[in-house]
Amino acid sequence: MHSDCERILLSEAELAAGVKAAGAWLTEKFRGAFPVAVCNLKGSAVFFADLLRAADIDVQADFMAVSSYGAGTVSAGKPKVTRDLFSSVAGRDVILVEDIVDTGRTLVTLRAFFRERGARSVTVVALLDKPSRRVVEAKADYTCFAVEDRFLVGYGLDYAERYRNLPYIAVLKERVYAADGQGAGAR
Numbered sequence: 001m002h003s004d005c006e007r008i009l010l011s012e013a014e015l016a017a018g019v020k021a022a023g024a025w026l027t028e029k030f031r032g033a034f035p036v037a038v039c040n041l042k043g044s045a046v047f048f049a050d051l052l053r054a055a056d057i058d059v060q061a062d063f064m065a066v067s068s069y070g071a072g073t074v075s076a077g078k079p080k081v082t083r084d085l086f087s088s089v090a091g092r093d094v095i096l097v098e099d100i101v102d103t104g105r106t107l108v109t110l111r112a113f114f115r116e117r118g119a120r121s122v123t124v125v126a127l128l129d130k131p132s133r134r135v136v137e138a139k140a141d142y143t144c145f146a147v148e149d150r151f152l153v154g155y156g157l158d159y160a161e162r163y164r165n166l167p168y169i170a171v172l173k174e175r176v177y178a179a180d181g182q183g184a185g186a187r
């Protein structure tokens, strides 16, 4: 385990089992269809790559980015789309792949975004959910793991752009983010 981590919350094997089940769910739901799976960068990239390979369907991949928080503990308010999709989603079944549903603001913003773009349907698959942190009502259609309110890193999740490449999900030691005075809200 990385020395900046307190403990492993989800091991590689636990993550693989969760991703496999999510892939099977997508396989069932989208059999015979050709949905477009959207990776919300950067946190979802690792999950996205594994999830698509666990789904036995024809699927298009697309990518976008949304700004959530600045460098501080306070939310920057309404998330903004900072990198747009490569392709149109008008008339398409969209699978939005999210790393974590936290306050819920990103999810609410993106559901509205795809509706505005004329998507036929929007299905949200989230790796993690922190229900205790919710500020607005938001729910993924499929969640792999509900987790406690601790700041997590690994498997795509970062703190200050580090730790995304850890193969497990771990609780970050408080001293790591206390040291720079940002707090764990710098997400």
Ligand code: IMP
Pocket: 043, 068, 079, 099, 100, 101, 102, 103, 104, 105, 106, 107, 150, 151, 152, 153, 157, 158, 159, 187
């Ligand atoms: P929201 O608050 O639901 O809009 O989530 C915004 C984003 O915050 C997520 O997509 C993550 O990138 C990030 N985030 C939330 N909780 C954590 C965490 O524990 N570790 C790393 N990033 C997080």
Ligand code: MG
Pocket: 043, 157, 158, 187
């Ligand atoms: Mg992040």
